[in-house]
Amino acid sequence: MENKQKLGFATRQIHVGKIKDASGALCTPIYQTSTFEFETVQQGGARFAGEEPGYIYSRLSNPSLTQAEEKLASLENGEAALAAASGMGAISAALWTSVVAGDEILASDTLYGCTFSLLCHGMTKFGVDTKFIDMVNLENFQKHLTPKTKVIYFETPCNPTLKILDIKAIAETVHKYNPSIRVIVDNTFCSPYLQRPLELGADVVVHSATKYINGHGDVIAGFIVGTAEFIGQCRTFGLKDMTGAVLSPFDAFLIARGLKTLDIRMERHCSNARKVAEFLYSHPAVDKVYYPGLPDFKGYEVARKQMKDFGGMLSIELKAGRDEVANALNSLRLCTIAVSLGDAETLVEHAASMTHSTYTPEELAAAGISEGLVRISVGLEDPDDIIADLKSVLDTLVS
Ligand code: 4LM
Numbered sequence: 001m002e003n004k005q006k007l008g009f010a011t012r013q014i015h016v017g018k019i020k021d022a023s024g025a026l027c028t029p030i031y032q033t034s035t036f037e038f039e040t041v042q043q044g045g046a047r048f049a050g051e052e053p054g055y056i057y058s059r060l061s062n063p064s065l066t067q068a069e070e071k072l073a074s075l076e077n078g079e080a081a082l083a084a085a086s087g088m089g090a091i092s093a094a095l096w097t098s099v100v101a102g103d104e105i106l107a108s109d110t111l112y113g114c115t116f117s118l119l120c121h122g123m124t125k126f127g128v129d130t131k132f133i134d135m136v137n138l139e140n141f142q143k144h145l146t147p148k149t150k151v152i153y154f155e156t157p158c159n160p161t162l163k164i165l166d167i168k169a170i171a172e173t174v175h176k177y178n179p180s181i182r183v184i185v186d187n188t189f190c191s192p193y194l195q196r197p198l199e200l201g202a203d204v205v206v207h208s209a210t211k212y213i214n215g216h217g218d219v220i221a222g223f224i225v226g227t228a229e230f231i232g233q234c235r236t237f238g239l240k241d242m243t244g245a246v247l248s249p250f251d252a253f254l255i256a257r258g259l260k261t262l263d264i265r266m267e268r269h270c271s272n273a274r275k276v277a278e279f280l281y282s283h284p285a286v287d288k289v290y291y292p293g294l295p296d297f298k299g300y301e302v303a304r305k306q307m308k309d310f311g312g313m314l315s316i317e318l319k320a321g322r323d324e325v326a327n328a329l330n331s332l333r334l335c336t337i338a339v340s341l342g343d344a345e346t347l348v349e350h351a352a353s354m355t356h357s358t359y360t361p362e363e364l365a366a367a368g369i370s371e372g373l374v375r376i377s378v379g380l381e382d383p384d385d386i387i388a389d390l391k392s393v394l395d396t397l398v399s
Helices: 009-015 041-048 063-076 087-098 113-126 139-144 167-177 228-243 249-259 262-281 300-306 322-329 361-366 383-397
Strands: 080-084 104-108 129-133 149-155 182-186 204-208 222-226 286-290 313-318 347-350 374-377
Touching (some): 009 063, 063 080, 063 222, 080 087, 080 228, 087 113, 087 149, 087 182, 087 204, 087 222, 087 228, 104 113, 113 149, 129 139, 139 167, 167 182, 262 313, 322 347, 322 383
Parallel strands (some): 104 129, 104 149, 149 182, 182 204
Antiparallel strands (some): 080 222, 204 222, 286 313, 347 374
């Protein structure tokens, strides 16, 4: 499609990447194939050598994946994108493409549990050292940036405390020290509809597309978005040789389908979350609400500046003890007790024992994740029904 960036977001989420075939199918067909036929041996050799464009083998690329990749690149305003079989597949391919033994990574002190584990327990085994720092305080960069630093890695809002990090300020600080350090932002909690880190100075965006990008709770997927050069390296090394975590053509089809409604889903997630947050804020059983749209939340001003709206995620701490809270939550009828986020269903989870169980109690404390924190991914149901379900449980906790 020509003039991609000149079309609006909603138009691009629907039309970019569409492949027209001879049948005239409205939706790009699923290219359920592992390999691609070459006309001649010479043609196969030329494709492997990169001398001729064209598909080779679906671990490298496949038209169903190309469609989803072109959509993501356009929506994030990047040159190119690479699909992966999971968010973790995308993150590890991006990191393995960026570092070698002896290099250092500076990562945010609050991250999704498995990302924390990859950096803290996985990459250290191969000689890559990560320091976890509070990136709200920019002075920490002056303290910890060294000539060995190759990657800055963070989420914003952070999972699960919704801590907000200033993408523009971080990218400027880091690039002033060394423009070749790669600033990688996990944009999972926002989706490109709410926040576009590349426009704010980041070099690379990663996504768990399992979440808002797909939006329907039926796919595990991930993406990397960045320059065509970096995405090419991730494709031919990080993903092809290091992780092999390739998305299936069927899942790529579902992603392309989910993306068609991203903007309207995000708007509803945001308006529902705002109502739920306001309800929780005024409920006597609730001790603390973590939601960037509350004016007294620490990151409110930065969130207002860099996000289109405040997102569909929030967390709470309750006044009651952990066991009492757990038993009360078991009585939820509409909201579902489950990890993951960004689905049509409202999902409620206990971070310390679930998504962040990879942290030790000391590491949880250092990351500002309280033992009692309950995370809510506000879904697309009628907000009054979500609130009524939460109220029925919270009322039992008021003595
Ligand atoms: C969860 N999260 O929080 P895959 N980046 C972020 C995430 O929240 C996640 C991933 C990457 C949750 C999963 C159980 C900010 C995942 C990893 O699960 O590999 O697609 O994404 O509930």
